Structures are given as C-alpha cells and as structure tokens.
Amino acid sequence: AQKVTQAQTEISVVEKEDVTLDCVYETRDTTYYLFWYKQPPSGELVFLIRRNSFDEQNEISGRYSWNFQKSTSSFNFTITASQVVDSAVYFCALGLGNRDDKIIFGKGTRLHILP
Amino acid sequence: NAGVTQTPKFRVLKTGQSMTLLCAQDMNHEYMYWYRQDPGMGLRLIHYSVGEGTTAKGEVPDGYNVSRLKKQNFLLGLESAAPSQTSVYFCASSLGQGLWAGELFFGEGSRLTVL
Numbered sequence: 001a002q003k004v005t006q007a008q009t010e011i012s013v014v015e016k017e018d019v020t021l022d023c024v025y026e027t028r029d030t031t032y033y034l035f036w037y038k039q040p041p042s043g044e045l046v047f048l049i050r051r052n053s054f055d056e057q058n059e060i061s062g063r064y065s066w067n068f069q070k071s072t073s074s075f076n077f078t079i080t081a082s083q084v085v086d087s088a089v090y091f092c093a094l095g096l097g098n099r100d101d102k103i104i105f106g107k108g109t110r111l112h113i114l115p
Numbered sequence: 116n117a118g119v120t121q122t123p124k125f126r127v128l129k130t131g132q133s134m135t136l137l138c139a140q141d142m143n144h145e146y147m148y149w150y151r152q153d154p155g156m157g158l159r160l161i162h163y164s165v166g167e168g169t170t171a172k173g174e175v176p177d178g179y180n181v182s183r184l185k186k187q188n189f190l191l192g193l194e195s196a197a198p199s200q201t202s203v204y205f206c207a208s209s210l211g212q213g214l215w216a217g218e219l220f221f222g223e224g225s226r227l228t229v230l
Contacts (some may be wrong), residue, residue: 074130107157
C-alpha cells in the first residue's frame with residue numbers, strides 16, 4: 001500500500017521568512033519516486049520536482065530546496081526567503097516503480113505568505 | 116502544443132443525470148489518470164490507464180466509469196450523478212510509469228456541480 005502524509009494543513013509566514021513543508025510517505029517497495037507540485041490560486045498544477053528512491057541527493061533550485069531522507073521516509077520542501085507569489089497549495093505525491101501502480105497524492109499544505 | 120486538454124471546463128448537472136468528461140493529450144503519452152480534488156482531501160485518484168484499451172481502478176472509483184479507446188483520449192463517465200460527485204476533476208498524463216517516466220502533465224481542471 002502507498003500513503004502520503006502532509007501533516008501541515010495550513011501554514012502562514014511573513015514574507016522573507018524561510019518555511020519548510022513536510023512530506024512523509026509509506027511504501028514497502030524499495031523502488032519508488034516522489035513529486036512535489038504547486039497549485040497557485042489560479043488552480044493549475046505546476047510540477048516542481050521529481051526524485052527517484054535511489055537518488056538521495058538533496059536538490060536546490062533557486063529559493064527552493066528539497067531534503068530526501070529514506071531513513072525517515074521523508075521528502076521535505078523548503079522555501080528560502082519566501083515571497084507572496086509562493087502562496088499556494090503544495091502537494092507531495094508517491095509513485096511506485098511497478099508498471100501498473102498508481103501515483104498517490106497527499107492532502108496538500110496551503111501556504112500563505114503574508115506581506 | 117496543447118498538452119492535456121479537458122472538456123468541458125464547467126458543468127452543472129442535476130442528480131441522476133449522466134455526463135462524460137473528455138481528456139485529450141497530444142504528447143503520445145502511455146499513462147493517463149483522472150483525479151478529483153475536494154477541499155481538505157487533496158487529489159484522489161479515480162481511475163487510470165497504462166495504455167490504449169486498458170483501465171484500472173484508483174482510490175475512489177465508485178460511481179465512475181472510464182474508457183481509453185484511443186491512446187490520446189481518456190474519458191470519465193458519470194452514469195447517474197450524485198451531489199457527492201461535485202468536485203474539480205483533473206486529468207493527467209505521463210510518458211510511462213516507473214522510475215524513468217518523468218513528470219505528470221495536468222489539464223486545467225473541470226469543475227462539476229451536481230444539484
């Protein structure tokens with residue numbers, strides 16, 4: 001079975017603060033992959049990152065960084081120096097390495113960046 | 116390049132009516148998915164398809180049927196709509212499944228209201 005838990009339902013921070021969004025996943029498979037997607041108020045789903053289970057390197061892309069830790073089954077997302085445009089719902093998702101398996105999303109974290 | 120196109124974008128139905136949502140992708144993707152998004156519930160997988168002529172159940176398949184007669188199209192049907200099916204529906208596609216498949220490409224969403 002697959003499961004993704006985003007325990008933070010809603011977070012508010014003041015602009016320029018750093019913020020970390022948590023994602024904890026469950027799977028018995030040894031090969032899997034993880035996504036983060038952003039959904040701004042306009043409603044579309046924007047791809048941010050994909051990480052395979054065998055690649056535990058952390059990634060940085062501008063103000064965004066991701067910390068993948070297999071030991072704790074976590075794939076956390078940090079925004080540094082947050083901006084109002086970062087206000088959105090952020091989803092973490094898990095897919096397995098098998099041909100017929102599903103991609104399951106967490107319930108999302110709504111992030112408010114206050115000016 | 117249109118990517119993933121969903122029609123219609125909005126629809127209001129009465130309880131018991133039927134309708135079909137059409138998802139079309141022009142990227143020659145093998146995998147296609149239908150998700151529904153409800154407040155506080157994230158994205159939940161309804162049905163998915165791993166190739167032309169195939170379909171499989173997701174997390175919340177009851178009350179829906181799907182068909183993938185052509186590789187580029189994935190239809191989601193509601194035979195007898197219920198108010199509980201009021202939601203925003205997202206279609207997505209990907210090149211394949213597994214570790215080398217890449218990202219999910221999403222449509223813009225279809226807002227369905229059942230009265």
